[in-house]
Amino acid sequence: MAEVADGPPAEPQARRVVYCGVCSLPPEYCEFGGTVKKCEEWLKNNHPDMHQRLYSEEALNASLSTLSVTARERAAKDAAKKEAKAALAETRDAERKAASKVQIKRVERNKRKFVTVVTGLEVHGLDNKKIAKDLGKKFATGSSVTKSPAGAEEITVQGDVSEDLYDWLVEVHGKEIPEENIELVEDKKKKGGS
Known part of the structure; x- marks a missing residue:
């Protein structure tokens, strides 16, 4: 049998969610956008504690240690493709505006x-x-x-x-x-x- 708590139920606390100023995703998900480097710079300038938690050597090594070698290579290729695609879209948009x-x-x-x-x-x-x-x-x-x-x-x-x-x-x-x-x-x- 489950035990019943004697006091009143605890009030749920509201969470404060930080959204990236570059891609408008939470910083934990910036890697899925096309602007990872810009997002990382923004996070470093505006929220250094969160940047340290997400992009420190220990955090990166911990997340990479769970991946196999082929998965790491694939992740690096995907990130490079997304970044190149975002840069191309940005230059295309700038050219269109100029013309x-x-x-x-x-x-x-x-x-x-x-x-x-x-x-x-x-x-x-x-x-x-x-x-x-x-x-x-x-x-x-x-x-x-x-x-x-x-x-x-x-x-x-x-x-x-x-x-x-x-x-x-x-x-x-x-x-x-x-x-x-x-x-x-x-x-x-x-x-x-x-």
Whole structure:
């Protein structure tokens, strides 16, 4: 028979879990992401006690001693592959950002009415809805996110604010978008035929 404790049941204690600032996994699982070296550096700078517990010589030797020689070699190959794949993805993303253009078009609606259309912001990691809201406040006009005929999202701002918008993008989001990647385009509506 089981013995019954005399006192009230103990309250469960909440655990404080640390998440990696690089890969957002708990540090015990960073090895399964592709950025092991960066994760280890982050852990060493932000949580030295946990780094010592996970990456000290004794901890590494203890975990390696349980693996066979072939498993060790395979683990080393897998880690190298994951790291190379992550580095390749990072360089590909940087190249894509460098090659992509943000277009600011001034489109004539009718007679002397214009709208300004901005495309290509999402490639640089900017949120179109937030930018549209900021532009609406900045220029005191209507601003919305719409789908283009090509299927991409674009921001439509009422009025001819293309040059002011260019200056604002360079000033506020100059870190994310290089100035040479922003281009102004004027798109005129074709007049009905004669």
